[in-house]
Amino acid sequence: MLWRFDKLTSKIDFVPNHINQFIPSDLESSVGKLDLMGEAPVFFGDDLHASVSNGFHLKPKEFESAIVVGNKTYAIGGFDDPTSNGVRVFDKSTGEWVVPIVLGTKPNAFKGHSMMLLDSDRILIIKHNSKSNDCAWFLEVDTRYVQEQKKKFGSEVVSWSKGVIGDAERPIVISGPSGVGKGTLINMLMKDFPTMFGFSVSHTTRTPREKEENGFHYHFTNRSVMEEEIKAGKFLEFASVHGNLYGTSIEAVEVVADSGKRCILDIDVQGARSVRASSLEAIFIFICPPSFEELEKRLRARGTETEELIQKRLNNAKAELEQGTSGGLFDHILVNDDLEACYERLKEILGLDGSRDATLKTTTEVFALPMEISLSKIDGKIIINSKNADQKIVLDLTSMKGGGPGRTRGLRMYPTSLHIDDDNDENA
């Protein structure tokens, strides 16, 4: 089974075995095994590379390997090749290879990996010779999120998600009408708990206010650029609010997750609805004013908008209040009457009211994975076996949360000295 890449169409042609006289026998047999078994065995990066290194046909990317999921074969690798987006898909029903839209941030280049299919909708990739905090990646190929994106884009889509070891806290979505005090409450949290929270810096097409800083309060951009980026799948959610485009880029959320902080998103109700439908398992909080008159008073007192813009915001506030307080979209509804009281209630919801140590963070010791590994699955746990040493590491996915695009949290990983009987392996 070899491929030919058509640079004009970006398609990869499947070259049937019978017209290829250079097919190495070991690849043929592994393909045969895939078809027969109808399930995904574990492949090592080198397998595919060594087998298909044939200059005449599509040259496999370095450290590329393949796995079968239903009717499709996913070739993964070549991350250090600038012409590759790291994934190509062969669809058995059309007989064609295609380069999919790849959402999320792909892993940095690595030399070799092992893969395993999980729940027939995502591929677990373990990087060889890596550290425990950057070894587990998921390529979602048919999760609910990916299915939705396939419909949206009308083409093949896959989505990366980095596995995060430990109990990162759920992100927080805060919504509410303009002038209700969202920014004020978020600033209080960030000031009181600087190591705990990180703000998701949104993109917007509105003009900056006097004291607003690009890259800190917002990424200020223009509509055509932002629309292009939306088309390219760079946004977790976006919405048209008060006549401007606002959106949360996948990167904005990932930057916070990577800094080990809990992400706060200040987004409108439409955005909250989109995030609710995504795999970002957030806590949704809606802030209400004590009255409409008070909202108007605060907006005017803030002095950042013209009269016309204040009117627009007040008009939109009615619909936002209606949507925010009905329909079960939000987990908590807070009335911001007395600021201090509202802040106390917010801290209580977030477990920061002294009922537990707010500075306590789950620390996960980082350790090195073996150079050469293989994967197996026992009792729902993934076992990472060293090829050269009698060393096993357990990857427990039973409490994993979230997913593409972004981060899959809640993974547990620990070395084990337990004897594991290989005969019981579900995957060899």
Ligand SMILES: Nc1nc2c(ncn2[C@@H]2O[C@H](COP(=O)(O)OP(=O)(O)O)[C@@H](O)[C@H]2O)c(=O)[nH]1
């Ligand atoms: N959907 C969505 N809404 C956003 C985003 N960033 C900000 N917003 C919302 O856009 C609205 C207007 O924000 P802004 O212009 O900063 O005005 P302010 O809320 O009155 O300070 C607010 O409801 C924000 O919550 C985003 O990334 N996505």
Ligand SMILES: Nc1ncnc2c1ncn2[C@@H]1O[C@H](COP(=O)(O)OP(=O)(O)O)[C@@H](O)[C@H]1O
């Ligand atoms: N509980 C409150 N009581 C009185 N004024 C408030 C209260 N909360 C916020 N404000 C003020 O209302 C204005 C709007 O608050 P802001 O945080 O900018 O709202 P938002 O981010 O929701 O648009 C600001 O001038 C802020 O100081």
